Amino acid sequence: MSTDFQHARIALGLRLRELRAEGGLTGRQLADRLGWTQSKVSKLETGRQTATHDDLKAWAEGVGQPEAAAELAARLRSFESGTRSWRRQLAAGHKPVQDTLTIEYERSTVMRAWENSVIVGMLQTADYARHVFSAYVDLHQSPRDIDEAVRARIQRQEILYQPGKRYRFIIWESALLARMCPPAVMAAQLDRLSGVIGLDTVSLGIVPFEASLTLPPANSFWIYDERLVIVEDWHAELWLDQPENVALYLRVWETLAGSAVYGTDAHKVITRCRRALGTL
Known part of the structure; x- marks a missing residue:
């Protein structure tokens, strides 16, 4: 808290x-x-x-x-x-939460994200997203609007291709190995990650396990331009818009980005995780 x-x-x-x-x-x-x-x-x-x-x-x-x-x-x-409890946010299900986030994506020009445990939502496949939503529905005992939430998340991904937008995602290697879904679903998800490398609007960095770290790979967060940070915890989301907090998370993001690999090297990490599934 x-x-x-x-x-x-x-x-x-x-x-x-x-x-x-x-x-x-x-x-x-x-x-x-x-x-x-x-x-x-x-x-x-x-x-x-x-x-x-x-x-x-x-x-x-x-x-x-x-x-x-x-x-x-x-x-x-x-x-x-500033603190939006999941109990209250999810009273009507996950789709309204997704719709609220879509508004923030549409408002933003530069979006930064750090994910240490799951694939970032904007890059999830529908099948992978379905397993993630199902896990959180069970955890929070919220309405089971999983299909509606998946559709809202996938529709939001259309913003990835809008000219003028910039998406800078960093993912820890552990998220590429976490078995949140069956191996076949995870294999397709990793193929999706490989496919976005090189998109004009997307920069994808992977922090491999062997990377030297200046900061621990702690909780996930998202930065919308330089006006809003959303930090996710088990009980709530923190919506932070105070300039000093935004500046702090920008420094954290830049530090983690310095430990990431990109392009061909990112492909190598994804391929290594793909092989670990045993589906090749």
Whole structure:
């Protein structure tokens, strides 16, 4: 969880505690009034649980200050805009998430991505994408709109061929070996990677296992122009648009790019991984 997010959650909790104290209520009294457990009140006040908008409205009414609901909601929105939980994003399935990302791709001229565990979405085959979405649907227990999500991802790939766009992808070799799908599907996926090398709009770098690294090949992220970074974690996505954060991720990306191989050398790494499948 990001430090900024946690600090904002703690600050909201302190404000909730302040409102409760102003209402002359103990935590137990407020819990009883709202029909909650006392532990929920405690977790919200100490920043160990993220309040929902309904929680905040109930809290304001419960402490006798319904007019505070708007203030509390504004506080929640201010840090939710940077941290987008998967639970909430996937309430309607994966396709709406894909549609939101397509808007960002269309807005952007230069797109940079670092992937350390799976093939970057813009280069996935439909069969590979289907296995990836299926895994995350099972993990998050979200609606199974897998076919719709795959179609949205594949349709977005048409942007790869738009003149004036630049896509600079770096992938760690581990993503080329991770068995997220059957060998035949992975073989076709690796063939797809080989096929995009040389596209006018695409620069594909592979960081091989034997490369010298200045930084560890940590979590994946995407940079849209120099205005937005999206970092994916298990519980949420972080959408970062503060200039200092964007600048930091640009430095990370450039450092990782310096360890990558391109062109013929990238082909060699892909071929090596292809042979490891045993399908040649």
